[in-house]
Amino acid sequence: xxxxxxxxxxxxxxxxxxxxxxxxxxxxxxxxxxxxxxxxxxxxxxxxxxxxxxxxxxxxxxxxxxxxxxxxxxxxxxxxxxxxxxxxxxxxxxxxxxxxxxxxxxxxxxxxxxxxxxxxxxxxxxxxxxxxxxxxxxxxxxxxxxxxxxxxxxxxxxxxxxxxxxxxxxxxxxxxxxxxxxxxxxxxxxxxxxxxxxxxxxxxxxxxxxxxxxxxxxxxxxxxxxxxxxxxxxxxxxxxxxxxxxxxxxxxxxxxxxxxxxxxxxxxxxxxxxxxxxxxxxxxxxxxxxxxxxxxxxxxxxxxxxxxxxxxxxxxxxxxxxxxxxxxxxxxxxxxxxxxxxxxxxxxxxxxxxxxxxxxxxxxxxxxxxxxxxxxxxxxxxxxxxxxxxxxxxxxxxxxxxxxxxxxxxxxxxxxxxxxxxxxxxxxxxxxxxxxxxxxxxxxxxxxxxxxxxxxxxxxxxxxxxxxxxxxxxxxxxxx
Numbered sequence: 497x498x499x500x501x502x503x504x505x506x507x508x509x510x511x512x513x514x515x516x517x518x519x520x521x522x523x524x525x526x527x528x529x530x531x532x533x534x535x536x537x538x539x540x541x542x543x544x545x546x547x548x549x550x551x552x553x554x555x556x557x558x559x560x561x562x563x564x565x566x567x568x569x570x571x572x573x574x575x576x577x578x579x580x581x582x583x584x585x586x587x588x589x590x591x592x593x594x595x596x597x598x599x600x601x602x603x604x605x606x607x608x609x610x611x612x613x614x615x616x617x618x619x620x621x622x623x624x625x626x627x628x629x630x631x632x633x634x635x636x637x638x639x640x641x642x643x644x645x646x647x648x649x650x651x652x653x654x655x656x657x658x659x660x661x662x663x664x665x666x667x668x669x670x671x672x673x674x675x676x677x678x679x680x681x682x683x684x685x686x687x688x689x690x691x692x693x694x695x696x697x698x699x700x701x702x703x704x705x706x707x708x709x710x711x712x713x714x715x716x717x718x719x720x721x722x723x724x725x726x727x728x729x730x731x732x733x734x735x736x737x738x739x740x741x742x743x744x745x746x747x748x749x750x751x752x753x754x755x756x757x758x759x760x761x762x763x764x765x766x767x768x769x770x771x772x773x774x775x776x777x778x779x780x781x782x783x784x785x786x787x788x789x790x791x792x793x794x795x796x797x798x799x800x801x802x803x804x805x806x807x808x809x810x811x812x813x814x815x816x817x818x819x820x821x822x823x824x825x826x827x828x829x830x831x832x833x834x835x836x837x838x839x840x841x842x843x844x845x846x847x848x849x850x851x852x853x854x855x856x857x858x859x860x861x862x863x864x865x866x867x868x869x870x871x872x873x874x875x876x877x878x879x880x881x882x883x884x885x886x887x888x889x890x891x892x893x894x895x896x897x898x899x900x901x902x903x904x905x906x907x908x909x910x911x912x913x914x915x916x917x918x919x920x921x922x923x924x925x926x927x928x929x930x931x932x933x934x935x936x937x938x939x940x941x942x943x944x945x946x947x948x949x950x951x952x953x954x955x956x957x958x959x960x961x962x963x964x965x966x967x968x969x970x971x972x973x974x975x976x
Contacts, residue, residue, distance in 0.1 A: 500679045502620050508675045510633055512572065512613040514641040515668045516606045519583065520548065521645030522661045524781060525792035526653040533658055536592050546711050547596045551603025552610075553896035554703040558696045560611030560889020561748050565691055568612045568619070568885055569680050573673060575608025580669030587662035598662075605669075611889035616680060618876050618884055628814040628873065635813065635869035639806030639861065642777060643799045650796035694740045695748035702733035703897065710904035718908070749890070753883055761952040762874030763894045768945040769830075769871060770895035771902025772837065772938040773864065778903055779910070780840070783931045784853065787845055787924050798849055798857075805861025813869040823953040826870040830946035833863030837939035845928040874953065902941070910934040 523530065523544055531541045563571035582601035589595035617634060621627040652660040709726030716723055741747040754760050784795045809829070817825040836859030843852045875891035876884065914930030921929065 500681075505679055505681075506617055506620060506630055506633060508672065508679045509572075509613045509617045510637040511668075511672045511675065512576065512609050513634065514637045514644075515576075515579070515665065515672055516610050517638055517641030518645045518648070518668065519579075519602060519606065519665045520552075521642045521777065522649040522665065523645075524777075525646055525649040525796055526658045526661055529653050529658040530595070534589060534592050534595050536595075540592055540596070542711075542715070543596050544599055546708075547599040548603040548606070549711075549896070549900070550704055550707050551600045552606045553603075553707050553893060553900065554700045555604055555607035556611060556889040556893040556896065557699055557703075557748060557886070558889075559607040559609075560615070560885040560887070560892075561696070562608065562691065563612035563615055563885035563889075564883060567682070568615045569676070569682055571608050571885070572612040572616065572680070573676055575605045575612060576669050576673040576676065577605075579605030579609055580666045580673060581605075583662050583666035583669055587659040587666060607889075610892050611885045614872075614876075614888035614892075615884035618888070623877070625814060625818060628817060628869075631869050631873050632810045632813050634872060635810035635865050636807040638868060639810060639865050640803055643803030643806065646777075646781065646799045647796040650791075650793035654793055690746045692740075692744050692746055692748040695737060695744060698733050698737040698740060699748060702730050702737055703893070705730035705733060707897065707900045710900045713904050713908065749886065750883065753879065753887060753890070756878045757952075757954070758874050758877035759879065759887065761949075762871055762877065763890060765826075765945055765949055765952070766871045766875055766891055767894040767898035768941060768948070769867060770898030771905070772833075772941055773895070773902075774899030775903045775906045775934065775938055776837075776860065776864075778907070779931050779934050780853070780857075783843060783928070784849070787843075787928055787931070788847065788849060788852075790849070798853060801854055802857040802861040805858040806865040809862040809865035810869050813866045816866065817870065822870055822873070823949065826867060826874075826949050826953060827946050829863045829866035829870065830942055830949060831863070833860050833867060834939050834942040834946065836860035836863060837935050837942060841932050841936035841939060843928060843932055843935070845922070845925040902938075906934040906937055909937055 527541055527544060530536065530544055536544070559571065559575070579602055582598045582605055586595055586598035586602065589598055614634070617630055618627065621630050648664060649661050652658075652664060705726045709723045709730065712720065712726065713723045741749060781795050781799075784790045784798055785792070790798065813825065813829075816828075820828075836856040839856035839859065840853075847853075872891060875894075876887045879887040910930035910933055912930075913933040914926045917926035917929045920926075
């Protein structure tokens, strides 16, 4: 039987990434309905989001390494099965415990799907323009998945009720699983080393403690005893992980992964980039609903210009990089996103979508997508097939952890500004002041990231970023 065209295989793998990101954002606009439908308390409602993010972020490294050792296709299929089953369970949940547990298991499945799918996608093409175009597709789909989740969440909740947001994800997961089984060729694992169980356990627990402490700090404050205990545990576990990795014969994160300057720089910049990415999609819908008074569906539809700009930017990224170089493209993209965030920092309490949201959304979407494509390529540049899944998992981990850090810090800053303004300003103005502060701080972080990119990224990045030299002969489909 002939192998499917690489474009078809890439489409299937990108659909897996789309599904994971869809599940991340699809619940956001439906949280009030989910709370009332299952009987969640206000504090427990946040765990509908946090349970997924915790499991996803904590296990990405393990999922990436498992895919290298067991086979990328095999782990992708297993992850999609777990993800789809957990989604269906969430749709049928009649109690808070079942729903939150199902969301956590969704995160476990996503932690296997994301790095395995990226490793397979990168392995389809040799370094050069062809791989750059594949990463552009990846970036466009990633942006579309996040925005589509907000739109679909509003549509499905209004039409058929909140369980259908999980039914839709389950249906999509099983459809992608079937397509993967048919279209993605099997390949032998690239690495026969033993799995590092001790490193896996300590890294997962350290990341869980860190992300839990950061998400709890948004509600309880940075000096809460539980938050401080979580940070202390994360520090101890991280030290234990470092010691285990130094002595392990088959470490979870092999030192050779950081032999590439591109990989090291890519992960550092991705972590900083993630601090603003996740916070943006947290604060912007809140401003639209709480200040502009939009309903969930209108808020979701308001994300479409950002999504379209995101897809356009990702599509143009390889051509731009081919003309001006990878480093200049990355810096320009980060500065474009910075300009959009600065524009958002000028929102007003009596504003409108057209005057306050549309323009900056387009700028942010263009910059975000191009930066995502370049950083993804940088984070896997020069990595062998034996480490492709781990490299993808590491890049996703730094983005997730960076997002948790950024959201906690920016939410705390926004809350502090709003608290100080309350009593001196009308309520909507106080809220707006807080959101403006968050967007301004996000712009400052992005500007610093652009400066670091100019200093750390080589003028002509090697490996997977698009460049002008002809690529080697393309690899066969299914290469791990």
